[in-house]
Amino acid sequence: MVEEKPKTTKTAKPPKTESKTDNLKEFGQTEVPGFRSDIHCLTIVGQVEGHMILPANNKTTKYEHVIPQLVAVEENPDIRGLLVILNTVGGDVEAGLALAEMIASMSKPSVSIVLGGGHSIGVTLAVSTSYSFIAHTATMTIHPIRLTGLVIGVPQTYEYLDKMQDRVVRFVTEHSKVSESQFRELMFRTGELARDIGTVLVGKDAVDIGLIDEVGGIKEALAKLRGLINHKGILS
Template identity: 55%
Template sequence: MEKKPKSEKPVDSQEKKDELEKKDELDNQNSQDQQIREMGQVLLSENQEDIRVELLTIIGEVEGHESAPSHSKTTKYEHVLPKLAMIEDDQSIEGLLILLNTVGGDVEAGLAIAEMIASLSKPTVSLVLGGGHSIGVPMAVSADYSFVVPSATMVIHPVRSSGMFIGVAQTYRNMEKIQDRITGFISRHSGISKERLEELMLDTTQLVKDVGTMLEGEEAVKEGLIDEVGGISSALQKLYSMIHTKKKKRKENL
């Protein structure tokens, strides 16, 4: 007598669903890990506020039209600009947190990033860690609200040019115009006046073999350059508060 084959145990639908959810979580984690490795970006969504915030880091040298040396840690503006456009377009993302620790870099690239951040319709908060030097200053103040940790420094100095250039009056005027664009942007997006900013830029007593000023965290706030001294917790709480305020106003206008 032939034995009947054993019927296969039916797959539990809940068990299958749990496996699929775990796979999705793993895929999302791998995707976020890749974003962090390649561009220093990650989505913050596991919070009690149930708010989706994009984290953007600007680290090292801001790379512009020319590639930096291979050993330099850089932030590439051709990566940052599309990401900012995606953040603006994505209705599920409610705010942006920017972490900065930069030595500066390409002026045109830095100003382009700063203008993009300033033009976002979503709440933005920046946090300076380590340093926000040179063209890093406009990027730090481009957010709706800015923080700096006590140990961080911000270096303000006149615009510089590398490579060969023609020593004529037109070149000097062009450098002046570039400087005016930088100081104008900073003064419009912070509490420091253009006159005071230029005074700090031309200080000859602070930096060795250079012109400019180095401000520590508390000093940057006293000068009106940065809004507040604080860390990651303060920055996130401020951003959540701004997002809640925006949601409340939107409901009132309905």
């Protein structure tokens, strides 16, 4: 006599929330229910982390997390534009330059907006997009490149710093309206920063010298990006 095995009913598996939790934890991103945007929002906050891992109590943007996002934006046909929101104190120069070069080389329109602060290498990231905005109260600090920690081989180190600084200056002047001489003058200005050299620009100051395109907020940034997307659609 053969006994029939009782039939088991499949119970519905609970929806996976791990990926959404991970996105919120790592990138600060959540999905808006019932809405799928064709604009990708990239946030660069805290300190740009490069080759060295920063202490756990530092708010960081890890460049190895941002790079795949930029590749996905470029490849995904459903994404038509990139919005970059900046509130950063700066960070690793090479990592910041790498991200700026990637943003500048994308085929899709991009707009940046500086909220709070876009300091140091954040300046390079701010000008890497097709168009840039800065909030009225936001600030940008321009200063020479610095090294921290033990420095070995002083002459070679200074030569390396000069070349790195030239790369930053060249990128900023090629992707904004500020001249090289004016940018270097702001970088090496004395008397404005306590115990240091450099310049702090607040809101409209950055626009007046040609570093940033326009003063505005999220409404203006999205409207401009929509305009760039529509214009590209007409041309293509």
